[in-house]
Amino acid sequence: xxxxxxxxxxxxxxxxxxxxxxxxxxxxxxxxxxxxxxxxxxxxxxxxxxxxxxxxxxxxxxxxxxxxxxxxxxxxxxxxxxxxxxxxxxxxxxxxxxxxxxxxxxxxxxxxxxxxxxxxxxxxxxxxxxxxxxxxxxxxxxxxxxxxxxxxxxxxxxxxxxxxxxxxxxxxxxxxxxxxxxxxxxxxxxxxxxxxxxxxxxxxxxxxxxxxxxxxxx
Amino acid sequence: xxxxxxxxxxxxxxxxxxxxxxxxxxxxxxxxxxxxxxxxxxxxxxxxxxxxxxxxxxxxxxxxxxxxxxxxxxxxxxxxxxxxxxxxxxxxxxxxxxxxxxxxxxxxxxxxxxxxxxxxx
Numbered sequence: 001x002x003x004x005x006x007x008x009x010x011x012x013x014x015x016x017x018x019x020x021x022x023x024x025x026x027x028x029x030x031x032x033x034x035x036x037x038x039x040x041x042x043x044x045x046x047x048x049x050x051x052x053x054x055x056x057x058x059x060x061x062x063x064x065x066x067x068x069x070x071x072x073x074x075x076x077x078x079x080x081x082x083x084x085x086x087x088x089x090x091x092x093x094x095x096x097x098x099x100x101x102x103x104x105x106x107x108x109x110x111x112x113x114x115x116x117x118x119x120x121x122x123x124x125x126x127x128x129x130x131x132x133x134x135x136x137x138x139x140x141x142x143x144x145x146x147x148x149x150x151x152x153x154x155x156x157x158x159x160x161x162x163x164x165x166x167x168x169x170x171x172x173x174x175x176x177x178x179x180x181x182x183x184x185x186x187x188x189x190x191x192x193x194x195x196x197x198x199x200x201x202x203x204x205x206x207x208x209x210x211x212x213x214x215x216x217x218x
Numbered sequence: 219x220x221x222x223x224x225x226x227x228x229x230x231x232x233x234x235x236x237x238x239x240x241x242x243x244x245x246x247x248x249x250x251x252x253x254x255x256x257x258x259x260x261x262x263x264x265x266x267x268x269x270x271x272x273x274x275x276x277x278x279x280x281x282x283x284x285x286x287x288x289x290x291x292x293x294x295x296x297x298x299x300x301x302x303x304x305x306x307x308x309x310x311x312x313x314x315x316x317x318x319x320x321x322x323x324x325x326x327x328x329x330x331x332x333x334x335x336x337x338x339x
Contacts, residue, residue, distance in 0.1 A: 052251045093254055093266050149309045150255065150267050161267030163255040194255055197315035 028115025031108045043119055047191050055192040056091050065121035065189060069178045072117050074169070079109035085173075087152070087162040121181070123188050129176035129211045137213030140206055145198060147210070154217050163194060170217040180211035243321045245328030252313065253325070261332035274307040285333035293326050293337070 032038065042048065045064030049055045066075070082101040089095040104112060141147045142155065150164035158168065170179075182189055184199055184207055198207065250259060258264040261279035268276060279285060295303050297317070301310035317325070330336065 052247055056251075088266060093250075093259060144308055145311060146309050149272070149311070157271075159269065159271040161255070161269060161272070163265070163267050194252060196311045196313055200315045201312055 023114040023118070024111065025115045025118035028111035028113065028118075031104075031111045032115055035102065035104065035108070035112075037112070043116075045119075045121070047189065049190070049192045052192055055190075058091065060090055062190070063116060064119055065124070065178075066116040067118055067120040068124040068181070069175060069189075070116070071172060071175060072113060074173045075116060076109055076113040078173075079104045079112055080106060084166075086165045093163065121189070123185060124175070124178050124181040126177055129180045129208060129215060131171055131176055131215035132212040133216055134209040134212040136206060137209035137211070140202065140210050141213055145202065147214075150195065153214075167214060167217050171215045172218065174215070176211055176215035179214050180208050183207040183210060243318070243324035245324035245331070248317075248321055248325050249328045249332075252317070256309070261329070272309070274309050276310070279329050279332040282333045282335040285329070286335045286337055289338045290326050290330070293329055294322055297322050297325060 032043070040058075040060030041063045042058075043063050043066075045062075047062065047064070049058070049062075080103060082099075082103060084097040084099045084101075086097055089097050141153075147153070147164075147167075148155070148160040150161040152158060152160035152162070152166040152168060153170075154168060160167070183202070184204065186193060186195065186197055186199070202210075249261075254261075254265050256263075256265040256267045256276045257279060258268075258276075263276040263278040265276065277284070292304065296306065296310060298312060298314040300312035301307045313322070
């Protein structure tokens with residue numbers, strides 16, 4: 001009888017439209033290992049890189065704070081149909097991104113998404129930044145500290161430098177609170193990176209304004 | 219105290235006094251990592267960020283006549299505070315919160331190596 005109740009409970013939780021979130025990060029972690037994602041991405045924080053050589057030795061972005069950085073819906077879709085985010089190959093200034101990131105089938109992508117979304121950073125405060133066409137953020141982004149020098153973005157037309165990750169659809173890909181946290185304290189997430197530290201040059205209000213502006217990119 | 223041990227102690231003490239960093243900043247590596255994205259791997263101002271719509275021409279460090287107009291202090295100031303400190307474009311960002319002093323010094327030397335010039339004193 002008790003066994004029947006448990007089976008019924010599980011059936012209800014799995015039933016489509018039940019509204020129950022049935023995330024299983026452990027299953028996703030297993031898929032992550034089997035698919036050898038760890039060959040290019042590390043998932044155990046904090047950040048390990050200390051030198052430029054450490055950064056250049058990496059084959060792909062670190063994912064130990066993926067759950068704070070990405071939006072779940074975007075991540076689930078991207079893993080099934082990955083499109084280049086950076087125009088150039090990882091850590092290269094000359095080679096094009098071949099667009100050959102492995103694809104995951106739907107159930108595997110869902111499981112890995114659950115795993116990656118479980119990897120969160122205590123340094124990202126939730127609910128601070130809301131997407132907003134912030135004029136000050138736009139001014140900083142396009143004029144005073146021109147982020148477009150390194151990042152492609154959808155302005156009047158889609159343009160920008162090729163070395164940084166593209167900010168096309170940043171509002172669907174990135175967690176607005178993570179953008180703000182990254183601007184405030186980039187070293188915590190990426191100790192060695194080609195983007196300047198802006199903390200101390202921009203105040204927090206301006207960095208939040210930039211995060212709000214970037215979060216509107218579609 | 220044996221003579222070899224004496225020498226070793228003196229050597230360590232001398233090193234501490236001079237304050238030599240454990241790893242000297244590598245100007246070539248720093249340049250490739252931070253600067254080449256706009257100024258190009260050979261320093262010709264043609265890095266991958268310089269797309270059709272890039273609003274300015276990043277400085278070509280191989281032009282000795284132009285680089286000779288700048289002192290090392292001028293170069294250092296622009297690295298630290300960005301283009302606007304020299305009435306140049308903000309497309310050159312400030313690196314003062316990113317790079318350590320010895321790294322900036324190494325970059326100045328690297329730019330002098332690229333232009334094969336000494337600059338004004």
